[in-house]
Amino acid sequence: SKVLVMTDDVLLRAGGGATLPQITTLNLHGNALRKIEGLASCPSLKNLVLSFNEINSMAGLCDLSRLERVDLSYNQIQRIEGLRGLPALTALELTANMISRLEDINVLRKYAPELRELCLQGNTVGEHKSYHGLVLRRLPKLELFDQRRISAADHARASDSGAALSRALVREGAVMRRREVSEMVSTAPNCEEDTGWLASVEELVLEHRRIRRMQALEGLVCLRRLSLCDNDITVIEGLGDCTRLEELCLEDNRITQIGGLGACLNLKRLDLGSNKIASVANLEKLTALTQLALEDNEITSLEGIPCCKSLMELYLGNNRLDQLRQIQALKLLPKLIICDLSDNPLCEEEDYRHYVIYHLRKLKVLDGLGIEAAETQVAKSKYAGKLTFDLLEDKTGTQFLDHL
Known part of the structure; x- marks a missing residue:
């Protein structure tokens, strides 16, 4: 009978008698499942079959570090996502879903660099003219693509097709x-x-x-x-x-650095996500800029952003910002209401969210989540009226503190 929900009992039955931590193979083909869940209890999982279900999202696969093969064919998946923390993934079957965006191939390049087998047949993404060449360029280790063997010559031709x-x-x-x-x-x-x-x-x-x-x-x-x-x-x-x-x-x-924008004085939206940019610079003339996207880069400092006085939305997720003090630079952005700093090392610091909420008081959304009144109150109770290093720096400047 169909199980509908992936509970621990369901996983145990499908695991052939092994305990949850020991399960290496799960086959839940054709069970009317709508959601991937509960797999964090199976850290040894290597092979997962979820074909012919009603799943519409790949969320729930993250951090299964031993997972090698996944079959999600004949579901209702629209986006390739939820693959963070899958370094061992070598085979992904997504036949007959609802995937349409070529951009999703870049998710595979980033989070599944060891992928050897991929099938996207029966998805509208395959109708794009550049589909085949793009996939081969983004996934240079592919050996089997849409049920066809890929040779070194195939990869070479795709690489030279610029x-x-x-x-x-x-x-x-x-x-x-x-x-x-x-x-x-x-x-x-x-x-x-x-x-x-x-x-x-x-x-x-x-x-x-x-x-x-x-x-x-x-x-x-x-x-x-x-x-x-x-x-x-x-x-x-x-x-x-x-x-x-x-x-x-x-x-x-x-792209490794920001530049070449001196004539674009009317620029309102700039998207430089998923490049190789290490520093934020050369934005001083972009006084009309309201949205800046720099996620998935190599940024270590926020110097240079404060010159964007009209900026309302700032996306800096998945960079290399590692100190909470760095967000002090964003206090000089008077119109900033949306900020994404997720997946930076500084997010792991204690009380990160309250710290940011207190110091960037006009924010309405942080890391994709709306800021609640209760959070604002807690942030005030923790930081208001207290003599902190950040307050001293704000009042005296970094040179004075460095001298001390």
Whole structure:
């Protein structure tokens, strides 16, 4: 009979008589399960079969450090997620789910670097033109993909399939102001020579193309949104004519430092998540910036952010911030109401949440959770009116304290 819920008793029965800590294989195929749960009690688990259920999320798999093979085929999963802490995962079966986003492949690259077998057949993600090459580039150790053996030559071809950002590619990803302009461009014999259409481009989206350089952007004087997510860009450049740009998305590239934004004085949203940025700098001219995303980088300091006086949303999750005192820099952001610092080492410090709530008093949301009135009251009772190192630093400056 169908079990519906993964209780300890259910896991014990499926485990073939072993105790929960001893279970290495679980098969709960076709049991109308809607949620993955209770597996933290099975730290030795290596093989997990949950096919033909009604599961809509992969949450519940985290930190199963010995898990090697997972079968979640024929469920209702929409996103690839919940894979943190699975260093041994080598095989993942997700046939016939509802996965549609190419960006989810990057989750596998980050949290399942040893993946050898992957099947995503029967998901709409496979309809993307760049699907096959992107998966092979992101998962260089794959040996079996969508039930097909992958050779070293296959990986090599995918690695060499990068595209240069040309005027033709710009035209392909451009969104125009007027339909007639778009039609004119589509019939233009040579877009490299006929450049009149460039001034009518308001949006340009070229994601998952293996683009290495930001070029051929000259003349885009009315561009308001530019998305080059999931490419191989290393330097922010070529934006000199994009003075009306309001949104720039460069998530998941290979950028090592912030720069090249001097002409983008109207920029309101900047997404640089999942790059290799170590420090926050060169933001002083972005006075209109309201949203800044820098999660999944290598940031160790918050110096440079306080110049963004209009900033309302700041995303810094999964970086290398390791001292609570570092958030003092954010006190200079008068409009900051949403802040995400999750998965930084400083989050492990005692009383982290109350400390941040007290010092960033205008915050409404911290790490994805709304701040309750009771939390604010507790934070005040712990820190208000007390002589602390942070208070001395705030009043006297770091040079005085360093001298002491």
